[in-house]
Amino acid sequence: MDDVLVIKITGKLFDTDASLIKGYVEIFKDLSRKYKLAIITGGGGLARKYIGYAREIGVSSNYWLDMIGIRSAQLNAYLLISSLYPKAYPEPVNNLEELLRIINNYEIAVLGGLIPGQSTASVALEVAEALGVNKVIDYSAIDKVYDKDPVKYPDAKPYNKISITKLREILRQKQLPGEYALIDLRALDIAERSKITIIITHYKKPETIYDILRGENPGTIIYP
Ligand SMILES: Nc1ncnc2c1ncn2[C@@H]1O[C@H](COP(=O)(O)OP(=O)(O)O)[C@@H](O)[C@H]1O
Numbered sequence: 732m733d734d735v736l737v738i739k740i741t742g743k744l745f746d747t748d749a750s751l752i753k754g755y756v757e758i759f760k761d762l763s764r765k766y767k768l769a770i771i772t773g774g775g776g777l778a779r780k781y782i783g784y785a786r787e788i789g790v791s792s793n794y795w796l797d798m799i800g801i802r803s804a805q806l807n808a809y810l811l812i813s814s815l816y817p818k819a820y821p822e823p824v825n826n827l828e829e830l831l832r833i834i835n836n837y838e839i840a841v842l843g844g845l846i847p848g849q850s851t852a853s854v855a856l857e858v859a860e861a862l863g864v865n866k867v868i869d870y871s872a873i874d875k876v877y878d879k880d881p882v883k884y885p886d887a888k889p890y891n892k893i894s895i896t897k898l899r900e901i902l903r904q905k906q907l908p909g910e911y912a913l914i915d916l917r918a919l920d921i922a923e924r925s926k927i928t929i930i931i932t933h934y935k936k937p938e939t940i941y942d943i944l945r946g947e948n949p950g951t952i953i954y955p
């Protein structure tokens with residue numbers, strides 16, 4: 732199979748101005764001339780807004796709250812697809828079997844969420860594992876992995892490289908709908924078992940993907 736890039740984008744991209752989204756579209760169109768792209772979009776503010784509404788009207792089931800998040804992430808995926816079609820498969824891919832069927836016929840496949848109990852980071856690792864890709868580029872809401880949450884602890888220290896084992900010790904995030912901050916534990920388990928490296932870079936700098944493709948490290952390398 733041609734070189735495939737597995738790219739995860741925080742849903743926060745879709746909470747910003749359209750010009751940044753347009754910047755991603757242009758980069759993906761450029762990259763699709765040389766690579767197959769499997770893009771995974773997060774749920775962002777849309778997911779948190781609707782999960783919040785659901786909780787306010789008394790929905791407490793994590794199944795329903797996660798499903799709302801999944802559909803939110805799929806709507807963000809649709810936005811990218813609408814601008815990348817006909818290069819992109821014309822709907823968010825619903826499962827890994829479908830992905831394996833369509834990836835040979837389209838330059839770009841876009842996914843939102845897949846199943847309750849995980850985040851889109853897990854989707855990205857499931858996609859990479861299914862496609863036999865050993866690297867995931869994760870456009871995150873943070874520039875690097877730190878030794879603790881830098882938003883809460885200003886004295887947090889950044890890592891340029893960190894092992895999955897060490898990161899698992901650091902992460903304390905709740906694995907709940909709308910939470911799973913930074914990366915969820917299931918994603919790390921898949922990365923570890925299939926020896927997949929995750930490269931974190933800030934979503935406000937989409938062009939850093941070219942540095943990564945040249946072997947540079949603009950953020951943090953999470954290695955198995
Ligand atoms: N050790 C850590 N290093 C970096 N960020 C962390 C860490 N622990 C928690 N976080 C939080 O995770 C957030 C990034 O996760 P998130 O907002 O879910 O982004 P994404 O949408 O890319 O998953 C950061 O803004 C930060 O508040």
Ligand SMILES: O=c1ccn([C@@H]2O[C@H](COP(=O)(O)OP(=O)(O)O)[C@@H](O)[C@H]2O)c(=O)[nH]1
Pocket residue numbers: 740741742743772773774775776778796797798799800801804843844845846847848849850851852853854907908909910911
């Ligand atoms: O396979 C998936 C992907 C996402 N989600 C839900 O959808 C929300 C939004 O996804 P994510 O948190 O990954 O988006 P981001 O952090 O990028 O905004 C998650 O919090 C989960 O509640 C899910 O249940 N299964």
